[in-house]
Every structure is written in C-alpha cells, then in structure tokens.
Amino acid sequence: MSDRPPFKTTSGFDRRTFIASAAGTAAAIPLARAAGAPASQSAQRDASLPVEMTLRVNGEDKALTVDARTTVLDALREHLGLTGSKKGCDHGQCGACTVLVDGRRVLSCLTLAIATQGRDIATIEGLSKGDELHPMQQAFIEQDAFQCGYCTPGQIMSAIACVHEGHTNSDEDIREHMSGNICRCAAYPNIVAAVKQAAPQILKG
C-alpha cells in the first residue's frame, strides 16, 4: 500500500512555491483555493505537492497540509493523532474505520480527506463526556462485546448510526444492519446484545 503521504502535517514546505504552482485545470474550481491561489486557466499544478485543508473533527476545526491522496482515516491516524479509528483492510470491506460524516456512518478508508472539508466528522474519541462514556461504549463493556477490541471503535460508531437509522427492532434487524462491521473474534452475539441495550438510552437522548 503506497497511500501513506510522504510528509507530515506541518512539514514547513514552502507556501510560495505551492501558491506559484497551484492551479486547477480549466473550468473546475482549483483546489488550491485553500491556499489563496488565483485560478489560472493554463498552469498545471504538480499533483504530488501537498494541499492545505481544514477538517472539522469532533466539533473542532483542524488545519492540515497533506497529500491530496490522504484518506480521512489516514488524516485522523497519521496527522491528527486520533488513532481510535482503525485500519483493518483499507479497502472498504471490514468496517474498522467507520466514522460519522454529517451524522451518517461511512468508511473513512475510502473517503478522501480533501473532499470532506466543511463537513462534520465524528470519531470514537469524541463520544465520551469527560469520564462519562457514551451509552454505546458502556453497553459494549457491560455486554463484553469484544475480545481483541480492534474492530470495536468501528463497531461502536456503526452501532450508534444503526440506532439512529431505526434498525434495532429485532436481533435480525441489528445483525443485518451491523453486517458491514466484521469481528474477527466473532463477538457478534454480544455486539447484538450491546446494541440492544444501548438503543433505548440513545433514542431517549
């Protein structure tokens, strides 16, 4: 996998160089807008240069200067120090990277960070209020809904969305709508129990 950016968040790259070379091709809005570059109709921007972007994560704006290839998952883990969201398959098959974007559960490994500007990203780190765990976190502990725990942040984010989507009416309903989160330890029965336990508390608010 070669999608890890070769540089870090604030690597001190030359902003003037970036601006000078930054421009989109005809007609589309050039991305370099974030760096304040004028739109040129002719100059081609070097695609390997980092771009500036702002992500809103758990209610806070975070400024980043990263490769355009950076996924939301890599932005969180490699650039923002938020390693709760996990990289399982990195191909949208396991659900370990599940986060909420504007309240909807999505796979952060297949979502480009640059395309997520202006939207609210919610991760496992933003759930608890101080020492008070989110009801879904508490339910996972009480129901012993994990063994190794690697898939758990994704399971919990997915489960919260599952509740809000109204798909916790039966065990079968929960299983179907949690099917995008794979658990290698097969803690599935306890995950269903945890979702069932937390659902009424979450819906009650």
Added chain:
Amino acid sequence: MRPFAYQRAGDPSAAVQALAAAAAGNDVPTEALVQPLAGGTTLIDLMKLDVMRPSTLVDINPLAASWSQINLDGDNLKLGALARMSDVAAHPEVQRFYPVVAESLKLAASPQLRNMATLGGNVLQRTRCTYFRDVSYANCNKRNPGSGCAAMDGFNRTHAVLGTSDACIATYPGDLAQALIALDATVEIVGKSGVRSMPFAQLHKAPGDSPQIETTLQPGELISGFAINGRWPRSIYLKTRDRQSYEFALASAAIALDVQDGTVRDARVALGGVATMPWRAREAEALLKGQKLDDGLAQRVAEAALAGATARKHNGFKIDLGRRVVAHALQRAAKMEI
C-alpha cells in the same frame, strides 16, 4: 496510490468540461486520466489497488443539490445519479411502488457503503474478478487489452455463465442495474454536447473482444439520473450469496409482474451474479405473458432464462442456482400482497 490533482466541479458543465478535456483521444472512459469522484467506493479502492490510475479527480458531489432527487410524479419515478443508495432504499414510495429497486439497493454492500455510494456510480461499479483487481496478474483483457484472461483457467467460481466471451468471463457485480433493466428504465446522460437519454438496457455492453469497454458512455459523459415509467408494486429482488448479508450475488433475480385476475399481463425477468452485464431474459419473459403462473411455468421460465449459459471449471453450479433463483422469485412475486 498514484498522485492526482483534485478539483471540485461547481456545476454540470464544469464537470463535463473537466472530464472531456482529458478524455480526448481515449475512447475507454474507465481508463481516462480524468475521473469523476462521487461516492468513491469503487474508484478509491481501485486506485489503491493501482487498477485505476487517474491523474485528476473531478469531485462531482457539489452537483448533488440538483442530481440527488428521488421523485415519484404520477407514474414516473425519477432518481438522481447522486442520490445515495441508502436514501433511495429507505424511500417509502420507492419501497411501496418499486420494491425491486428498494430491495436491490438494501441487499447490496453494507450500510456504510450504501451511505456513500451513489446510484450513478453503483451502476458503473466494476467487476470483482480477482484477476482484474490484482495487478500482479498481467493477463487481464479488461485491464490490459490483448493480454489474455487469467480467470478462464484460474479459480472461476464467481465468474459469469451468461454473456461471456473468449476474452472475458468477469461477472457484473451490481444489483440495482438488474432492477433498472427489468423495469425498462431510461438513463439520462450529460456530455459536452448536452443531455441525452437512452434505455438503460443500452448502457452496458457484453465483453466481446473488447472487455475494457464496459459501457456505451462516451468519453467525458456523466450519468445524471434515471427514470422509470409505470409503477411495479408486484416486483422483488432475490439474491443468493455465500453469506446472508454484505456479499456479492452468486445468482440473483429481479422480477416484476403485472397480474390481472390470475393472468400475467406483463412480466420482467433480469438476472444478476451470473452474467457479464445486467441481464434481461426477454425470451423467458415471453413465456409468461397471457399465462397463469404455476410451478411448472415458473420452472420453464427459469430454464429459458439460463438457456445458453456456459460454465468453466468452477462455476457450473451457477446455472442450476440461477434457475432456482428465477423460479423461486417468480413464485414469491406471484404471491405478493399488493
């Protein structure tokens, strides 16, 4: 993943212009250096695998404001290309009057992927053939025209039995497309010379000797939406797979029936998971018209739907499975209370 430039398209003409600029001289849209980005669930995955190698992505999500409608106007359903799979699947009128559409979406992928993926991108989803997705196999006629096909004599359990050619046996992976082709949907396409529409059945093409060309879309063209005329409350999507959920079809059927006083007035049969493209079984449908549907007729329709199927070493089971799915889906559709 290779580096790319990222642009946001503010309006359809900007998107089409950006796509067409680099499309000139390349008649294979999937290989164009400029690719549209919608949900990204196929594109980003295939870019990570180095199967797709665009140098520019044009983010068309800003067009969602005008391209994500889900609108039933009289007997005419319109679906925007940027409507998300989950939103269409959950739409009450789609569920009530077009259950085959809602079910095909709900049974596809996972909740997360359905939240991301758009209808336009979904119908253009590319095959899950392992040899196509793994660039360490040099011989893939779809990826590398003229290089041969590693699946022919490889592990081909999930490969197609209908619409195959000597060049490619890759299965079309989607579900929604079977519902759309069954209901005679039209697809609306925006290109540099304006808007055109055509029957959805004309969107995909069989691999023939050019499996790298998967659709009749011209370079730079974008799907903007779909339309279905008429309501089909007696319609279902039946999908069989290795797992109960979150898996591609081994065989699936999209069935729509118009039954009056026990007699079938109109019938639609489409197959998924078994063909190289969304597959409409018109000769099988014809057997139903004017008839009373019983188990014997369902069996004959199922036989006809898979007539002409050819298997390789590991996928022969799909022929029988496909027949069973068609017969079972017909019987279920006939018993629906609408």
